[in-house]
Amino acid sequence: MNIGEIARRAGVSRSTVSYALSGKRAVSEDTRRKIQRVIDELGYQPNASARALANGRTNTIGLVFPPAGNHYTGMQLDFIGSVVEAAAAHDYDVLLSPSGVDSDRSFQRMLGERRVDGAILMEIRLEDDRVDHLAALGFPSVAIGRTARPEGTWWVGLDHTALAAACVHHLADLGHRRVAFVNRPEQLLRAGYESAHRGLDGFTKAAAERGLTVRTYCCGDDAASGQACLEQILHDDPATTALVTLNEAALGGLYRGLAQAGRHVPRDFSVTGVVAGRWAETVTPQLTAADVPAEQMGRLAVELLVERIDQPDAPPRHHLLVPPISLRASTGPGTGTPSTETR
Amino acid sequence: MNIGEIARRAGVSRSTVSYALSGKRAVSEDTRRKIQRVIDELGYQPNASARALANGRTNTIGLVFPPAGNHYTGMQLDFIGSVVEAAAAHDYDVLLSPSGVDSDRSFQRMLGERRVDGAILMEIRLEDDRVDHLAALGFPSVAIGRTARPEGTWWVGLDHTALAAACVHHLADLGHRRVAFVNRPEQLLRAGYESAHRGLDGFTKAAAERGLTVRTYCCGDDAASGQACLEQILHDDPATTALVTLNEAALGGLYRGLAQAGRHVPRDFSVTGVVAGRWAETVTPQLTAADVPAEQMGRLAVELLVERIDQPDAPPRHHLLVPPISLRASTGPGTGTPSTETR
DNA sequence: GGACATTGTCGAACCGGTTCGACATCGCTG
């Protein structure tokens, strides 16, 4: 049941059916009704491939998905969900592209074979081949995150520098003097992931400003690594009284490590960081954190992308978000010395 | 740069280029090299829409994504990740379709417009319109979960009945006599979600078999609901000493509720259920649970689907998985009376 | 050396839409 079949049954030409559907030319009310009846009867829907071929638009956006090698975090799930939803609202479908070891294969495929009209990139690095590549091609894309020099590109990002600094100030204000930083895995830091770098930067600078004694750690994206990392922290400096983490997946492990070391949160030890809100609420005590507005970011990214697809010459736009710290229950006054000694 | 351009530059016809690429007819080594050189020079990749139109295959599978209204669980993320990865290994792309309120719109779109060669359905209900619809159409699809009468359909499922029963037996063996069951949200139970129903069934029957006193609850998919649910449980029967949960997203809240009620896990209260392994490990104490092998299930679903797409007449196949309970740290001996009284 | 199979290439048709130019019909105006 293709457009020709509909045309035949309605006694009109194929082009008339097309115009009746698209409205790009006037069609008499009479024939329109005739056509519509046949379409309803047969439940006809135009073939997406044929349509894409004819008008050069697939009505699909690509979402470059982080590789499974890294464990997924809740944040990523929220992104994906909101992107899919926002895209649907704009009548776009979402095609997932795993950006793994063979990132090139899948990535090239999406672009080279023109499967998508635009792309959203996640897990941006400061120096990112993919972003450069797309920019060079002039291919519509929006990054969730920003590169070292984001001028002239389209992106939606979190100000990790400011957020990490805000966490430091929050802890310093509470009187903490020895603070640890738990970053994403070392492999990601070395690869140049922007959140890991800017977060570390913001943490280090703010800590220096406040004269804090700090140590920084990389930590695998899972609970066991978090626990191990915490043991290392207390081993390296037992006087540590607080930590800031960007590592959502390790959070449960960090909490467990603290419990096993006999440090009560928040009485003996404060924990804060940058984590998606609903995940901050699953741990006990609930995490005081800068809530990553993943849902909003996904939506904004789609809106920017759609705008860019529709107007290829529009000037670059971006959104830099700085969500406030949500005070929950995981931070408390720091005494300057570990409370295990002062009790 | 289309196939005609390549043909022109290589001095051959379009069909020859096509045959050189597909290998469906012999092409002399000489011309093949000539063509290949031009292709490499121009970085040519065939247009996916044109190809799909011509041979009636999109090389894309649809993944029907749970609506965002329900909060996403970690399990779902693992599914998606493994499906995308497995699909890539079979040279398929994955198109996401949100199955929300307007499920029909997006769903119909994927199928009716022939955007995909096959579909994987998540969050199956005992009576599922989508499954029936696809079966009636003979459209290749694989369900992750099984309907009330799954005979003749393709699916990958978990034996929730057996898993919930195993949890009950585990608790009963430990001496627990008063056990609560924490299910998915009531709305999902009423909608007929299979995991909620079969899990409840398995729990109820096994509990009857063992002569346990039980209460069953529905609980929202978030931490706050979990906490509230636990308060309700202890309010309804303070003598409860254990619970079984299918609700991954509520787990953190359940733990918090227990902590606030002064029940120590596992000394005073045992918790178990059916949860993806890596999420069972983020809580403290780590959850003794039947680990949902989400990764394996996604992979199996893709393999089944690819098989079905390639051989439309193959007899239905399925996989019913019954993962064992992983003993971790959240269950312990039950005394028959709440330990707060026996201490 | 003619009949015949094999190999390699080509042109044309097709997949299912969209869009452009042409044209018939109609009502309106001068």
Next chain:
DNA sequence: CAGCGATGTCGAACCGGTTCGACAATGTCC
């Protein structure tokens, strides 16, 4: 009533691939 613009419809070409039948060139056999 001739001339004109507006309206509605059609046929044909096109998007970029795949595939079928035809056929020329070459090699093989009797």
